[in-house]
Amino acid sequence: MLQIIGTGPTAKEGRTMSFQEYLKFLTRMFVQYVETPKEERRQRKVPRESWSSRWFGAIPMSIKLLLRK
Secondary structure (H helix, E strand, O other): OEEOOOOOOOOOOOOEEOHHHHHHHHHHHHHHHHHOOHHHHHHHOOOOOOHHHHHHOOHHHHHHHHHHO
């Protein structure tokens, strides 16, 4: 049995799912993804922050600001 930790529509926290239930859930999510138009999926996508701030925090940004002056 699979332990579902996330919060999916069929998963309750701490509840175990059988493989068949998990496969149904994955299939439903895949079909939902395929049926949504490409433009709508692009609009939902959240832009990622730059790799430098993701890896090193605010330090690169503060250096950039200092160098601009």
